Amino acid sequence: MKLVEAKEKFIQLWGALGSSWGINRTMAQIHALLLISQKPLSTEEIMENLSVSRGNVNMNIRELMNWNLVSKELIPGERREFFSAEKDIWEVAKRIARERKRREIQPLIQSLEQLQVIEETKKNPEAQAFLSTVAQIQHVVSKMDHAVDTMIKAEEHQLFGLLVKLLK
Amino acid sequence: MKLVEAKEKFIQLWGALGSSWGINRTMAQIHALLLISQKPLSTEEIMENLSVSRGNVNMNIRELMNWNLVSKELIPGERREFFSAEKDIWEVAKRIARERKRREIQPLIQSLEQLQVIEETKKNPEAQAFLSTVAQIQHVVSKMDHAVDTMIKAEEHQLFGLLVKLLK
DNA sequence: TTAAACTTTCAGAAATAATTGAAAATATAG
DNA sequence: CTATATTTTCAATTATTTCTGAAAGTTTAA
CATH class of the missing domain: 1.10.287 (Helix Hairpins)
Incomplete structure (x- = not known):
């Protein structure tokens, strides 16, 4: 299996797991994506990667921040916001x-x-x-x-x- | 608060709790009802008590039996099936x-x-x-x-x- | 200021999950 | 057996949750 495939599967797996424990699938998938991302991602990048809408990413990222699992990263010289997940x-x-x-x-x-x-x-x-x-x-x-x-x-x-x- | 009210509230509470942990509300409510029932109940009684359909009770009771939380009780002289929950x-x-x-x-x-x-x-x-x-x-x-x-x-x-x- | 870049909101649409109810299947009594 | 009581199934419906996308709001650079 290629790494990209494995990452894709990991995101699906995490999403399904979330579902069966009462956590919205997309929220869990965004979390998975950030968990295995080396660098912070923008809303745009998350949208593309998971094929979901801007509004959806926005709402779920906010919720992930409420859960203290994700934080906003300020990247010097960048106007957009980036997000990264607690990795431990x-x-x-x-x-x-x-x-x-x-x-x-x-x-x-x-x-x-x-x-x-x-x-x-x-x-x-x-x-x-x-x-x-x-x-x-x-x-x-x-x-x-x-x-x-x-x-x-x-x-x-x-x-x-x-x-x-x-x-x- | 009257006992009947408290029982009603308990059933609602258990149902809501189930929901947020990925367990179907009615399944959790049936479980709650049987938990606080002194005697085994028939499908009919569960239907009336929770205002749900026969099919619904049947499916969720079966699932509760799969979870080993509820068992069928055979009552001598009764043709219908009765159900009771593990109380401990x-x-x-x-x-x-x-x-x-x-x-x-x-x-x-x-x-x-x-x-x-x-x-x-x-x-x-x-x-x-x-x-x-x-x-x-x-x-x-x-x-x-x-x-x-x-x-x-x-x-x-x-x-x-x-x-x-x-x-x- | 102003305008472009970016974020947030939320009503309606879409997707998913749960429920109904009636027909089919099964079990029991006579 | 046959009739009746009871249980099971499942297609269609209803309820709930999630998602979209465009408009409104906010921030920043010039």
């Missing part, structure tokens, strides 16, 4: 985890809290069972929340960090 | 993790493998950078894969297990 994959994973935690886990924890304020007494077995289920979910979710915190704080094993540095 | 939330989490691993992580690992067979030599810096990115992703993905394995094997902390037993 461990860092990428941490940022995605951090963002999903903020956007989904934390609101979930809040919502579950509210479900527990019900009028029926705990002597009502139906109410008791419901509260027990909600409490179990809260417990498991907060465990995952903590696990994500641990992961975010954790550094990769030295060997891997070293390897990355050598290859970069 | 830690077990639910493990089964979802197991299934996503099987469906998405493992194919991903395979696909990444194939991207590494490229014609360009490793002396080509572009090829080198690409291979390094793919290798990093492989590394992080396999770490997560192992983390999921660990989670699947892990038992919940005794205290929690005890608590659950007391409340059940």
Whole structure:
């Protein structure tokens, strides 16, 4: 397989993966493209490379910046904006985890809290069972929340960090 | 808030959560309904409760059974089929993790493998950078894969297990 | 200033995903 | 068997999400 083909396949793969985890396909593809690009790319270049419209690139790039996965690069002497992605994959994973935690886990924890304020007494077995289920979910979710915190704080094993540095 | 309201809200919440993680809303709602139902429910009952069609219930129940989250219950003297959900939330989490691993992580690992067979030599810096990115992703993905394995094997902390037993 | 270069917005169009509902298939009771 | 209850399938419809493209907005250079 040629490198260009492999890159193309990588972009498709990343896009499909995003889809099945609730992330818009084009957003994931732009991310993939920037991940494997040696230099920052302009909106124009992204449009051409992925055959998508200017508006689409603009919206998804903004969203990628909200996720802290992509940043604007100012190139001296260039008027246009260029974009590049965080290349350290461990860092990428941490940022995605951090963002999903903020956007989904934390609101979930809040919502579950509210479900527990019900009028029926705990002597009502139906109410008791419901509260027990909600409490179990809260417990498991907060465990995952903590696990994500641990992961975010954790550094990769030295060997891997070293390897990355050598290859970069 | 009344119990019925809380149950309704819970079903909506679970449905919305599913949506944002790539799981069809109705499937998640059926799961929620069965989670908080004291007794197994028939297709008819699920249809009424969620205002969805027979075909829809049938397809999503089948998918929930594929995920090992719901099982068919045979009720003596009843001709219709009834369904109930696994109630232990830690077990639910493990089964979802197991299934996503099987469906998405493992194919991903395979696909990444194939991207590494490229014609360009490793002396080509572009090829080198690409291979390094793919290798990093492989590394992080396999770490997560192992983390999921660990989670699947892990038992919940005794205290929690005890608590659950007391409340059940 | 002014005008060209570039970015952003967003209503409508297109693509994708989910749902319906009725017909076909299957299972069970008599 | 035959009739009836129940489940399954799937083409057509509906709902949802994503994308386009052109107009409006903004920035910069001269």
